[in-house]
Amino acid sequence: MTDERRTKRMLDLAARVAWRAWGDTDPNPLVGCVIAREGGRGDEIIGIGHHRRFGGLHAEREALADCRRRGHDPKGATLYCTLEPCRHVGKQPPCTEAVIEAGIARVVYARRDPGHESGGGCAVLETAGVESVCSDASMLATRLSDPFICRVRENRPWVIAKWAQTLDGKIATRTGESQWITGPLMRRRVHRLRSRVDAVLVGSGTAAADDPMLTARDVRRVRRVATRVVLDTGGRLSHDSALVRTAGQTPTVVVTASEATFPASVRVLRVGRGGDGVVDVTEALGRLWTELGVASVLVEAGPRVLGSLLQAGLIDEAFVHIAPMVLGDAEAMSVAVGRTAPRLTDGRRLSVVRARALGEDVELWCRRRGTGQS
Ligand SMILES: NC(=O)c1ccc[n+]([C@@H]2O[C@H](COP(=O)([O-])OP(=O)(O)OC[C@H]3O[C@@H](n4cnc5c(N)ncnc54)[C@H](OP(=O)(O)O)[C@@H]3O)[C@@H](O)[C@H]2O)c1
Known part of the structure; x- marks a missing residue:
């Protein structure tokens, strides 16, 4: 599978999972996350999570918890997220911290977070040696954050x-x-x-x-x-x-x-x-x-x-x-x-x-x- 097709598949899945919480997260965004490992026989999805409700765990932490619950170690895996992982302390600690601690090797996200405080997580990840890439491969994932980004920008x-x-x-x-x-x-x-x-x-x-x-x-x-x-x-x-x-x-x-x-x-x-x-x-x-x-x-x-x-x-x-x-x-x-x-x-x-x-x-x-x- 090409990298573009893999990214689209993972981000599409993350977006579909995120939609389950429509109406429960505002004014926070809907966010979905998939953790996967490339293997000889194709990709193995080892964790899935989404932001379920305002004030609750962010999607990245939900996916990491799911990963561990299933008995997998996320070290070295790729984390696909519909929104750039946040770097600020809000109702929850920064997601960048959890991603770095878990030893994730690569983060692929669909939208940059334009928030003054929350945005900029990719720079924190890069500094910690986690490769981070913004991808528009999945229209579903890209557009998922439109309402949140509209509120922040307009x-x-x-x-x-x-x-x-x-x-x-x-x-x-x-x-x-x-x-x-x-x-x-x-x-x-x-x-x-x-x-x-x-x-x-x-x-x-x-x-x-x-x-x-x-x-x-x-x-x-x-x-x-x-x-x-x-x-x-x-x-x-x-x-x-x-x-x-x-x-x-x-x-x-x-x-x-x-x-x-x-x-x-x-x-x-x-x-x-x-x-x-x-x-x-x-x-x-x-x-x-x-x-x-x-x-x-x-x-x-x-x-x-x-x-x-x-x-x-x-x-x-x-x-x-x-x-x-x-x-x-x-x-x-x-x-x-x-x-x-x-x-x-x-x-x-x-x-x-x-x-x-x-x-x-x-x-x-x-x-x-x-x-x-x-
Ligand atoms: N089929 C549907 O989905 C559907 C849905 C809704 C309505 N309708 C039908 O539409 C009809 C009513 O039409 P309508 O045009 O009068 O309804 P509307 O657009 O809901 O109300 C119009 C009124 O809102 C006020 N208004 C305040 N600020 C406005 C603004 N910035 N821009 C425009 N209007 C503003 C104005 O009256 P003031 O000067 O008093 O402020 C204006 O006359 C009804 O027959 C209803 O059954 C159908």
């Missing part, structure tokens, strides 16, 4: 949009009816997504039209309770809405540019207006991260908020649920509005991570282009 949460649409790209009828475009299996997917993010966000338009609860229901394990966030420039969210009435049970935030007041159970974040006169989305997202520690946001808004986010280049990932149905009505609501795009080159292109059928519908999982660089 000081804002990772933004995941989700919408349900017809084949002709409509997300509601001309009268605002959207429940339900897709079937029950897709709706279960949405509840699962909600159970893994820090916040679920809508605009005041969706709050008024659908009166949603935005909670995660009928999921096996709610990994984190998402704060419900409403972008509401003028403070028009009804005090009788389901969101306000249940704010005592589920955290709820209204982001507004007005002086409007809400019951004490609702947290109000006052921000400025953007150029279009509505809540400044860039400021809103930045403050959700810096003031409330929101690391990931699931946007379940309608066309206006989706249009604003697209325009600002703030949609990092999208789950698009497509029903095999055509409305054929020019007045029905499109996925996103508010942009001017006379040429195809004005469109925002995403890359498809995966397409799959669920019941009668199809889910397209997309990522913003341009992420995934070291």
